[in-house]
Amino acid sequence: MKRLLIFVFLIILIALAGCNNDSDKTGTSRKNDDNSMKEELSTKKDVPSSFSFTYKDQQFEVVYYYKNFLEYIEKAEKQPDKLNGLYIETIINPIADERGVRLSKGWGFGTPTQLEILEKYLQSLIDNQDTIHKLIVDSLKKSADKLQPGADKTIFVLPANPEDKDVMEGVEGVSASAWNENFISVQIAPPFFDENSLKQAVAHEYHHTVFFENNEMGNTLLEAVLIEGKADTFAKIIYPDIQMPWSNFSSAENESQTWKVLKENTSSLMPSIQDDFFLGNASKGIPEWANYKIGNKIMESFIEDYPSISIAEWTDMPANEILKKSNYAEKQ
Template identity: 45%
Template sequence: MLISSLILMIGCSNVTTESDTPSNSTNNLEPITFTYNENEYKIVNFYQEFSQYIKEAEKHPDNLDTLYIDTVLEPFTKSVFGEDYGEFISKQWGFGTPTRPKILEEYLLYLNENNNKINDLIIDALKKSTDELSSEDDKVVYILLASPDDVTKMKWLKGVTGMTWDQNVITIQIAPPFLDEDILKFVVAHEYQHAVFFEKNEIGTNATVLEEVMLEGKADTFAQIMYPEVVTPWNDFSTKSQEENTWSYLEKNLNSINASIKDDLFYGNSSKGIPDTSNYKMGNKIMDSFIQENPSISIEEWTEMSADEILEKSKYEAKNQE
């Protein structure tokens, strides 16, 4: 399950009486729990663990990797999985050791001071998403600090990145200097759709290239439906030739499970004319075509559809052969 989840870096309305908005807690650093549409949602911040890392980093600047695993990643993975996967997680993008604790402390100060606002944005996105796509399982959203070492990427991502670990657990990492509140809600909706998909489906390292492309295409499409005014930097091609090159490459490798091909689509490959995040871009294009061709199919239905069926019903392949 852990390895499967690391592949990820958006129905019918079912409104019931909701609990009081929980953001008025007297202690804004306590976990927040609320019930909505018969499911329990929890928002948990890991600020205390980051605070401990910052204190230890100042005392032992030559031992940052071990400190970060011990103070942040190990407690996180034990909380989520019941086991210590800290060292494994530390090798994944976004979870590497922050080497600038002073800047990290500034991040932490901002999130502490704005915790109620962050919680409200996440709560709003969860409720809005649940109204459109019902869930069968409870959800926990963990809020972590992004690393100042990833400043270039986090600026491009507008201060937010997320990951869905399974049907229950989502992480949101925030870089306050670049935080776009609308993007935060968009990312929460995107990750929520992943979590609902995982309630009935599994995807692992043996997933095909097409399955991974459509996984992201579905999530981004859902988030775009929730927040049509939000423009993200990762979901569209700059030129038609980029789209054509990417489709040609994908078409030849639809059923491949080769990691290097998946990397080409995620990280880009300039020699092949493929831009980065092409798995998102291509997934969005196929989903756009699918919805145009099948407007009566609900979000809940297409969430459950296989990648092969989505591609077939989208007629994207046929359109690109004309």
């Protein structure tokens, strides 16, 4: 989720049909039974590229960024000692130059070195294109039905870096980030892909982009917590039956301790505190993804007390006002 920068991280998915789950292999070595994969991918005529559509007078574009990865793999196999430079030249710079974002500074955009597995990721994404495309477009339309955007939206879909498999498995195979009001990136790790995770991630990041149309990201711990709580709440309104690993606390004690630390640091600008709320800090009793979990709880309390306030209104409502109106502190 910028994870948010967008803590992006993440928002992050379980296995596409027919995908090989052997993600522990490393290096650029090739197996005999995979020798044809490179040729198959490179010569495939129907590799998806981009799709634009208008919905409610709003312009959307979904870019399947697969051909650049095929180019990267081809160059990397010929120049295995220049992977970093080739990746920046082929993958990072074209997006950064076009979209004005610094992907090299974001999580999930390290240089892939496991080329064989990356090829398998790409083949799985291509084979499952119809499903992936339908899920993304449906989620965008459902999101626009609830919260009409102003700015155009572009969604880039990329294979995840195989080296990130442990994290991707933990977040169920999809890592998505909203970089500004116009641009969302979605990375998919096919071995861990779950359709619900993709739907939730698109809705979550869509909300971030609409938030960015009228608001700055904010720098305080409370602002970082509520920006995620708002986006998760929005996604749950659209998909009420989807529960993600970061949606709820595992115990009342976890919630109480997290609230105690948040209450004492609502205005904190310290990156270390914000990292604690994303990564977790056992010594402080803060669980992983606490920013999402406590943000969800505050928003649940707010909506319970103010059900008539519209999504558009609370999207732009300052974090301090949300916390005050929620009466969350009094309920603890």
